[in-house]
Amino acid sequence: MEVKTDDYRVWYEAETTTVNFQGLLREGTIADYKAIEQLLNEALALELPMMTINLQALEFIDSSATSVLSRFVIGIRKKKSIALVVKASKLIPWQEKFLDNWKKLLPNLTPQWE
Numbered sequence: 001m002e003v004k005t006d007d008y009r010v011w012y013e014a015e016t017t018t019v020n021f022q023g024l025l026r027e028g029t030i031a032d033y034k035a036i037e038q039l040l041n042e043a044l045a046l047e048l049p050m051m052t053i054n055l056q057a058l059e060f061i062d063s064s065a066t067s068v069l070s071r072f073v074i075g076i077r078k079k080k081s082i083a084l085v086v087k088a089s090k091l092i093p094w095q096e097k098f099l100d101n102w103k104k105l106l107p108n109l110t111p112q113w114e
């Protein structure tokens with residue numbers, strides 16, 4: 001599973017159960033992220049005991065992409081059987097605030113900092 005444009009790449013690694021994000025998510029509307037939302041939903045449908053989201057190479061995220069990812073986190077919360085690990089970078093300032101907000105949505109989220 002992979003979504004790739006000139007600005008970003010999002011892909012799922014089955015071996016590590018990780019969804020990786022790289023580049024700049026700045027499309028503008030939620031509808032523009034339909035392919036990413038589908039990738040996330042397909043990963044969620046696997047109902048694995050643990051999933052990882054790797055944001056370490058994601059330089060920018062707009063509000064529409066934030067909404068798509070937040071809905072994914074809410075989906076994990078509803079499943080109750082999936083643990084979520086989020087890899088983030090302290091070198092990218094917005095990621096810390098982003099994870100703080102996600103912790104409110106999913107208190108058992110485990111952040112891993114680069």
